[in-house]
Structure formats: structure tokens, C-alpha cells
Amino acid sequence: MQFGIFTVGDVTADPTTGRKPTEAERIRATVAIARKVEEVGLDVFATGEHHNPPFVPSSPTTLLGYIAALTQRIILSTSTTLITTNDPVKIAEDFSVLQHLSDGRVDLMLGRGNTGPVYPWFGQDIRAAIPLTVEHYRLLRRLWREQSVDWSGEFRTPLQGFTLAPQPLDGVPPFVWHGSIRTPEVAELAAYYGDGFFANHIFWPATHTKRMVQLYRQRFEHYGHGSADQAIVGLGGQVFMRPRSQDAIAEFRPYFDNAPVYGHGPSLEEFAAETPLTVGSPQQVIDRTLSFRDYAGDYQRQLFLIDHAGLPLKVVLEQLDLLGEEVVPVLRKEFAIGRPDRVPDAPTHESLVRAAAESAEEQP
Structure with a gap:
């Protein structure tokens, strides 16, 4: 099982001091966080996309290309790549280049985004979000898998004899996760292609996440990619830790109360009760995270x-020390207990290359 960090990259004033970092400071801090992810033994660093x-x-x-040059082991990913407003040709090119730079340590999570104005900024209509997602992804898959692409669709100009350069590393495209907060069509798309499904999970109750994951698993099996428990699932989570839970709550409260997304809304206690947010001791984070398997299955x-x-x-780096030293080693051990052999690991470039070679050998 893979463990890691995803960032949304917000530039927000510290409510306890009033100081707001510059954009340059925030970007450099993100790089430092990614390097720390590798240092403490986690597996994945993922960044969002916002405009x-x-x-x-x-x-x-x-x-991610810059971080690739400063790291050796971690998988570099996105917690959203906007399939709706980015040109699929550019997505294909950018991630192929990143594959080569990182020696294959890359995958990506496709999503629609939740900022309405971004659509007209990039020449699209938010009312076509789902059709854009389906059409753009269909093209993206072909760009990564075919030497010469002839294509026409509704939302971009046609392609005639287009060849991607560079080609995916070792002829194997990066693994794709489809991320969603609330959209069943995204779970359906992931299931149809046999890709991964990532439930954002941090804003909604467990009952909602359970329904979304179950839908994806059922449709994954329906499309013949394997049994439902072999579907590739990822989950988000949100934590803040201190050795004593009361200290964690007292320290995190002003940040929660003033957060850009959910500040000035439900109380910290209400939000933690209704969502996966866990503010407390490392043991509380371990117990809460292990409970995700109760409704998401082995993921x-x-x-x-x-x-x-x-x-x-x-403070963020201190959180990573706690994750790496006290939380994730226990989670790795506990999540392995009772995990059926048929449940696959998360795909990596190496595993995808092996699978491609085995498939080629089986061809007559």
C-alpha cells in the first residue's frame, strides 16, 4: 500500500501571526515538503492544479520536474490535472517528458476541478464538463498508445497523423487515477477503462465515500477488469497531530476556523465527526485511518x-516526521493483515512495464 501527501498549494495567512507567505515562499515550501516526504519514507507526493x-x-x-531532480524514490503525481480545460495533447506531452526526467516515477490524477471561472479562462464551457472529460480522456489515451493519431471531436480542432514526442517511457503511459468528490460519472469512467479511482474523501461523510467506491468497484467488475475487490482505489485524508490530542486540537483550531474552504462554518468537532479530518494523537490518526477499510475495502x-x-x-515538516516515524509504519503493518493475495498493489511504472511485457509474450 502506498502512503503520501497531497497539497492544494494555497497561499494563506497564518491566523496566529497574521503573516502571509509570498508566492515564492509557498512554492519553495512545497518543494521542501516533497523532499521531506522522501526523507521520512513515504511513497507519493502529489500536487493540485489551480489557476x-x-x-x-x-x-x-x-x-514536479524540479522535484524529480531533487529526489530519487518517491512517486510524483497530481491531486488534480484538469482534463476539462487542459489540451489532451499538452497533457500527453508534459507527462511523457516528466516520465523520462523521473525515470518513470510519475502517475497522474485527472479531475474536472471545482472552480467555475477556470472554464472560460481556457476557452471552455462548464456546462460541458462531463462531455469534455470523456472526450478529452479518450483522446489522451490514444495519444499515449498510438504512433499516428487521426482524430476529430466536438471540443478541439482535428488531428491528422499526429505523433506524440516524446513517446511514453518504455512505451508505457503513466498510470491514471480519476479523482472525484461527488461525481458518479467519474467513477464510471475510471471503471470503464480499468483505471484507478481516487475518492477525495476530505469534505464528505463516510457514507458518501462508501457509495462512490462501491459504484466504482461494481462497474470495474462489470467491465471485465477483475473482481470488485481488485479495483484500484485511493483515498484522501486530513490530519493534524501532536503527542497529546488536546494540544493538537488547541493548536489546529485557529487554522481550521480561518481555513479558506471550510472556515467560519461547522466547528472543528462537527467537521471531524462528519468527515475523515483527524486532529489528535498519532494513535488516533492510526485508528481513524484503519477504519477507512471498513467502508472502502482493501485499497x-x-x-x-x-x-x-x-x-x-x-509545523508541516513536524507532521511529516510524525507520519514517517509513528503512523505510517503501523499502518503498513496493519493494512497488510488479512489483505487477500488477489488484491493488487498500486501500479508503478515497473509493474506496468512487466505487465506489458507479459502481455506481449502471450500474443500469438
Whole structure:
């Protein structure tokens, strides 16, 4: 099972000091967080994609390419690549280049995004979000798998004899996760192609996540990719830890109360009761995270959000130390207990290359 961090890259003032980092400071802090992810033994660093303040990750592959040069082991991913407003040709090119730069340590999560104005900024109509998702992804798959692509559709100009350069590393495209907060059509798309499904999970109750994951698993089996428990599932989570739970709650409360997304809404206690947010001791985070399996089944990737709402870099790095030293080693051991052999690990470039070679050998 893979464990890691996903960031939304918000630039938010620290409510306890009033200081707001510059955009440059926030970007450099993100790089430091990614390096720390590798240092403490986690598996994945993922960045979001946003094109509006107060966020800075408008060019995820640029950021990940820089991080690739500073790391050796971690998988570099996105917690959203906007399949709706990005040109599929550019997505295919950018991630092929990133594959080569990182020696294959890359996958990506496709999503629609939740910022309405981004659609007209990139020449699209939000009312066509689902058709855009389906058409763009169909083209993206062909670009990564065919030497010469002739294509026409509704939302971009036709292609005639287009050849992607560079081709995917070792002829194997990066693994694709489809991320969603609330959209069943995204779960259906992931199931249809046999891709991964990532339930964002951090804003909704367990009952909602359970329904979305079950839908994906059922449709994955329906399309003949394997049994439902072999579907590739990822979950988000959100934590803040201190050795004593009361200290964690007291320290995190002002950040929660003033967070850009959910601040000035439900109380910290209400939100923690209704969503996967866990503020407390490392043992409480372990217990809560293990409970995800009760409604999501055996899954492959767990990403945590820990660096938002103005939390200082020093505090975020302390959270990573706690994850790496006290939480994730226990989670790895506990999640392995009772896990059926037929449940696959999360795909990596190496496993996809092996699968491609085995499939080629089986061809007559």
C-alpha cells in the first residue's frame, strides 16, 4: 500500500501571526515538503492544479520536474490535472517528458476541478464538463498508445497523423487515477477503462465515500477488469497531530476556523465527526485511518492533506516526521493483515512495464 501527501498549494495567512507567505515562499515550501516526504519514507507526493489566487500550483509538471531532480524514490503525481480545460495533447506531452526526467516515477490524477471561472479562462464551457472529460480522456489515451493519431471531436480542432514526442517511457503511459468528490460519472469512467479511482474523501461523510467506491468497484467488475475487490482505489485524508490530542486540537483550531474552504462554518468537532479530518494523537490518526477499510475495502493509496490553511512550514515538516516515524509504519503493518493475495498493489511504472511485457509474450 502506498502512503503520501497531497497539497492544494494555497497561499494563506497564518491566523496566529497574521503573516502571509509570498508566492515564492509557498512554492519553495512545497518543494521542501516533497523532499521531506522522501526523507521520512513515504511513497507519493502529489500536487493540485489551480489557476486562481490564493493558489500557486498552476503548472504541476514544472513543479514536479524540479522535484524529480531533487529526489530519487518517491512517486510524483497530481491531486488534480484538469482534463476539462487542459489540451489532451499538452497533457500527453508534459507527462511523457516528466516520465523520462523521473525515470518513470510519475502517475497522474485527472479531475474536472471545482472552480467555475477556470472554464472560460481556457476557452471552455462548464456546462460541458462531463462531455469534455470523456472526450478529452479518450483522446489522451490514444495519444499515449498510438504512433499516428487521426482524430476529430466536438471540443478541439482535428488531428491528422499526429505523433506524440516524446513517446511514453518504455512505451508505457503513466498510470491514471480519476479523482472525484461527488461525481458518479467519474467513477464510471475510471471503471470503464480499468483505471484507478481516487475518492477525495476530505469534505464528505463516510457514507458518501462508501457509495462512490462501491459504484466504482461494481462497474470495474462489470467491465471485465477483475473482481470488485481488485479495483484500484485511493483515498484522501486530513490530519493534524501532536503527542497529546488536546494540544493538537488547541493548536489546529485557529487554522481550521480561518481555513479558506471550510472556515467560519461547522466547528472543528462537527467537521471531524462528519468527515475523515483527524486532529489528535498519532494513535488516533492510526485508528481513524484503519477504519477507512471498513467502508472502502482493501485499497491501494492513502494521501494526507497536512499543509493548508496557513500552517507554517516548520509545523508541516513536524507532521511529516510524525507520519514517517509513528503512523505510517503501523499502518503498513496493519493494512497488510488479512489483505487477500488477489488484491493488487498500486501500479508503478515497473509493474506496468512487466505487465506489458507479459502481455506481449502471450500474443500469438
